[in-house]
Structure formats: C-alpha cells, structure tokens
C-alpha cells in the first residue's frame with residue numbers, strides 16, 4: 144500500500160502522466176471539436192463517428208478522461224511537492240554550510256594559492272572564515288527552490304483555470320447601433336449606442352469601437368463604456384469584448400399601405416408579422432455589392448449595390464426565398480415588406496471570470512520558478528588549511544561539468560593545482 | 573525601405589548558403605581556420621539579417637513578425653543568434669556545422685513565402701502580440717539549437733574519443749549539459765510565449781485559453797520539454813533517452829509552427 148502511494152506521488156509516474164497528457168492533447172487536436180454525429184460520419188465514416196462520440200473526442204478537453212488525467216497529475220504534483228518539502232529545506236540549509244560539504248564534491252584543487260582570489264573569480268565576494276579556519280561561501284541558494292516554486296505555480300494555474308471554468312459566466316450579445324438586447328439570465332440589458340470603424344488613408348481597418356450602455360433594471364442603474372478590439376470595457380463586473388461585426392438592416396412591414404411594424408434585424412434573425420404570427424420573415428444573408436463579379440458578404444466592405452436575401456415561412460413551411468435590391472419590396476397578400484438602411488451590427492463577447500487573476504498569478508510563479516531553476520545553479524566553495532597552503536573544494540548541485548571547468552580555471556588562476564576528488568571539506572573524515 | 577530589405581534578405585540567403593558550404597568544408601577538410609572563418613561569416617550575416625528585419629519593421633510600420641514570411645525569417649534569425657551564442661560561449665565550432673543547414677532550411681522556407689506587405693487586422697495591433705511572437709522566435713531558436721546539440725550527442729556516442737571529432741566535440745556529459753542549457757532557455761521563453769499569448773487572447777477575444785490547435789500544440793511542446801527536463805534527472809534515462817525527447821520536442825515545434833496551419837483549422841490561421 145505504502146509502495147503504491149509512493150509510486151503515485153513519484154516522478155516516474157509524473158513522466159507517464161505528462162506523456163499521456165501530451166498524447167491526449169495531440170490526438171484531440173486532430174478531431175474537429177464540438178461537431179455533430181453527422182459531421183463526423185461524413186468526415187471519418189460511421190464507425191469512427193460512433194467511436195469519437197463514445198470516447199467524447201468531440202469535446203475532448205471537457206471529457207471525463209481528460210479532466211481525470213489532469214486531476215491525477217495535479218494530485219501527483221501536489222503530493223510530490225508536499226512530500227519533498229522537508230527534505231528540500233534540510234538540503235538547502237545544509238548546502239549553505241561548510242559542514243554540508245561532505246558529499247558530492249564536484250572539483251577540488253590544492254596548493255599555495257590565494258583562496259580569496261578564487262572566491263572573487265567565482266563571483267562569491269561574501270566568503271566568510273569560520274571558527275575552524277575554513278573559508279566558505281555558497282551562492283545561488285535560491286536555485287534550490289526553482290522546481291518547487293515552478294510546480295506550485297502550475298498547481299495554482301490549473302486550480303485557477305478549473306475554478307474559472309466552473310464559475311465563469313459567458314454571454315454573446317449582438318446588436319445594431321441604437322438597439323437594446325437582454326444579456327441572457329444576467330438581469331442586465333445592453334444598448335449599443337454607436338459602432339465606430341476607423342480606417343487609415345488606404346481604407347484598411349484600424350479599429351472597431353462600440354459605445355455601450357448597460358443597465359440593471361432591478362437596481363435601476365446604468366454604466367457606460369467603450370469596447371474596442373484589444374481594449375475591452377469593464378461594466379458591472381463583466382468584461383465586454385468587441386469580437387466581430389456583421390450586417391443588419393431595418394425591416395418595415397406595411398399592411399394595405401399603412402405601417403404595421405418596424406424591426407431592426409441582424410443577418411440570421413427572423414420575426415413574425417405582428418398581426419399574423421404564423422407568417423415569419425427571415426434575413427439569412429446580405430450582400431453589400433450584388434453587382435460585383437465576386438459577391439462577398441464581408442461586413443467591412445462598402446455598400447454599393449445592396450441585396451437583402453429573405454425567406455418567408457407560413458406555418459413552418461417555406462413559401463419563398465429571393466434577393467431584394469435597394470428600393471424593391473416583397474408583397475405577400477395585403478402585406479408589403481421593405482428592407483432598408485443596411486449597417487453593421489457588433490458582436491460582443493461578454494465574460495465574468497473571477498479567477499483569471501489566479502491563473503495569471505500561477506503563470507507568473509511558474510515563470511519565476513523556471514528562472515530560479517535554470518538561472519541559479521546553487522554552488523558552494525570551501526577552502527581548508529592544508530600544511531602551509533590550502534585545499535579548495537567546489538560543489539555544484541547541477542551542471543557539474545561546466546562548474547568543474549569554471550572552478551578549475553579559477554583555481555589555476557588563483558595559484559592552485561587541480562587534484563583528484565579525494566577528501567571532503569566538512570568534517571574530520 | 574522594403575526594396576532595401578529585399579536586397580539584404582537575398583544577400584542573407586546567399587550568405588547562409590555560403591556559410592553552410594564553408595562549414596561542410598571545415599568538417600570534410602578538418603581545417604581549423606575554416607571554422608574561424610565560418611564563425612566570422614555567421615556573425616556578419618547575422619548583422620545584415622538584423623538590418624533586414626529592422627528595415628522590414630520600419631517599412632511596414634509594424635513589428636516584423638506577423639505573417640508567415642516575417643515569422644520564418646525571424647525564426648532563422650533567432651536560430652542564427654542562439655547558435656552564435658552557444659558556439660562562442662562553449663567554444664564549439666562543430667555546432668555551427670550542424671546548425672547552419674537548419675538555418676538555411678528555415679531561411680529557404682522564408683524565401684518561398686509571400687513577401688507582400690499587408691495591413692494588419694485590428695486584433696493584431698497589440699503590444700502583447702509583439703511580445704508573444706518575439707518570445708516565440710527565441711524559444712524556437714533555442715529549441716532548434718537544443719535539437720542540433722542532442723543530435724550531435726546521439727552521433728557522438730558512435731565516435732571514437734581520438735581524432736577530429738574527439739577533439740572538436742565536447743564529451744557526452746558536457747554535450748548533455750550544453751543542450752540542457754539551451755533547452756532551459758527555450759523552456760523559459762516558451763513559457764513566456766504561452767503566457768503573453770494568453771494575455772493577448774484574453775484582450776482580443778475574451779478567452780485566454782480556448783484549446784485552439786495552435787495553443788494545444790504549444791502546450792504539447794511545453795509538456796514534451798518538461799518531460800525532457802525530468803528525464804534528465806532520472807538516472808536510467810539521462811543521456812540518450814532525454815536527447816531523443818529533445819529531438820521529438822523540436823519536431824513538435826516545427827509541427828506547431830507549420831503543420832498546425834497546414835493540417836488543422838484554428839484562429840491562428842493568419843500566422
């Protein structure tokens with residue numbers, strides 16, 4: 144039992160988990176996410192489609208096995224960090240004392256050289272003499288903590304990500320300038336006061352800016368702000384991101400020549416005629432320049448020869464579908480339908496994630512841990528009297544070969560001769 | 573400005589070609605002065621290449637790493653920079669012989685790309701993006717050098733201690749340490765790349781992580797190098813096993829950079 148526990152919190156197990164996780168990510172990235180059975184069947188055949196759905200590869204990153212694997216990795220990492228903490232503290236402490244230099248000597252030299260020159264050459268100006276006539280210095284001690292801090296950062300990051308996923312509120316709101324839309328179940332409504340598109344002298348788009356007013360009908364309060372690309376608005380604790388734009392227009396319905404109804408419609412929306420709800424008008428597409436050779440529905444294109452594509456449904460059955468040019472009208476019995484004033488709507492992504500800060504903090508701690516682990520190689524140097532001269536020892540926790548070269552070079556310059564590792568600097572042995 | 577950049581770029585391509593030839597000559601003829609000349613030539617081309625990138629930045633009015641051409645020429649530039657540093661720091665001229673073909677491949681890939689200057693869409697006008705791609709090219713450059721050193725490591729195992737290779741290639745212990753150093757540099761910068769990319773995505777789209785294939789593959793790459801770092805600490809796997817992982821890691825880097833855009837769909841399709 145104890146053995147199993149030890150393995151589950153061990154590094155070999157961590158390596159297996161990391162390889163599995165990388166393989167899972169790689170595999171999942173090859174399958175288009177969030178599609179239907181029909182899509183996969185058309186793409187890969189029916190048997191594969193069944194397998195994809197059974198294994199939840201259609202939403203792999205939220206599947207039980209992916210979350211399970213990540214959880215096991217976190218538990219493994221947490222236990223490993225916790226179990227190693229006391230030993231790490233002990234080792235770091237011992238490393239910073241001359242008595243700790245009883246094992247793992249990386250290089251040594253002896254002779255009549257000047258130990259202070261050696262310490263200076265190794266950038267260890269704080270070398271101190273102790274009561275026993277030894278001179279000792281330890282550098283880059285913080286390097287001991289690098290991996291530990293890095294692991295802690297990863298745990299915080301994953302924790303922040305998971306909490307965010309569980310508690311995050313997300314909405315999508317799209318509206319034409321002047322329109323007000325409810326924001327899902329948030330109790331807030333969003334009015335797009337204006338949508339500005341700035342261009343440079345060549346017509347290339349520099350920025351989209353939506354001027355927003357958000358109101359809380361219960362508290363009777365409003366907050367206003369602007370959401371631009373790369374500069375979201377922060378209103379009622381939600382972030383409003385200017386995500387994209389699309390086409391919309393006004394649609395008027397006349398009955399026997401009298402205006403019955405006026406709607407502001409974005410492409411993709413529909414409405415029922417006010418006094419005949421079984422009659423439904425859809426607005427599936429808009430072309431800003433229908434006479435162009437290549438017809439595009441690019442939302443940033445200039446409106447030259449607009450064409451509104453419409454569909455009419457009666458009691459759920461399609462009655463007709465066609466394009467209306469500017470000024471053209473659609474007549475259905477006593478009703479006349481007119482499409483006018485084509486303009487852009489804005490699509491806003493709205494989000495409240497109270498744990499983004501934790502993810503960022505985790506990321507920064509991970510980074511700090513990596514800097515410590517990679518940059519600061521803990522090393523210690525001790526000089527002990529030997530006859531009329533000194534015996535100098537160097538010890539480096541990692542990267543021994545490079546440190547040995549550096550140490551022996553500095554030792555030679557300080558007047559020492561390299562010798563085979565034979566003794567320890569710490570005690571009487 | 574762009575005209576001059578084009579000329580400098582062409583000179584750099586020819587320069588990298590000559591560099592590769594010179595390095596081959598060094599390895600075949602085994603003459604020390606050729607290695608010295610190759611190092612000086614590489615430093616010279618590096619300066620020209622830097623000038624080309626600066627002119628591209630001024631000419632286009634944006635950070636010169638925002639489309640496939642700009643990113644691949646920057647990638648070659650970073651490979652050149654990191655290998656220069658490692659050749660000099662560890663007195664390791666044979667590294668140049670192995671890294672110059674890789675730089676040549678990358679700059680050749682850049683030369684095949686469309687060099688037209690295009691306006692940036694608003695979401696790409698961000699300083700976080702500039703950080704994101706700059707850290708990415710340094711990470712990629714460092715991983716390229718790690719891969720090359722790991723290949724030399726695997727090749728070194730079959731070489732005799734005496735003779736030209738024995739003299740010019742550090743022993744396996746040292747090679748392992750040098751490749752570890754460049755992997756550390758890469759890992760640090762890849763972490764920065766992922767962090768700055770997440771900050772940018774959060775600002776631009778309101779989602780710092782959306783499992784887009786490019787994001788997913790950068791995570792795969794990051795995990796592979798984490799495995800490499802842990803394997804190096806394990807006794808049984810130290811050396812060859814870790815070296816193979818460093819090579820696999822670079823295959824992931826290349827796949828993340830080129831393969832994802834070609835084979836998998838996602839929001840990074842402009843880069």
Ligand code: HEM
Pocket residue numbers: 152153154157161216219220223287289290291293294297513516517795798801802805
């Ligand atoms: C994605 C996950 C991980 C990352 C990025 C990571 C990163 C690192 C880094 C950078 C080091 C330092 C390596 C060096 O100095 O050369 C390290 C060491 C280490 N890691 Fe991890 N690690 C991860 C997961 C784990 C897990 C799950 C365990 C669980 C057992 C673990 C156990 C260790 C151990 C025991 C060391 C040696 C520590 C030392 O030398 O003081 N790591 N890790």
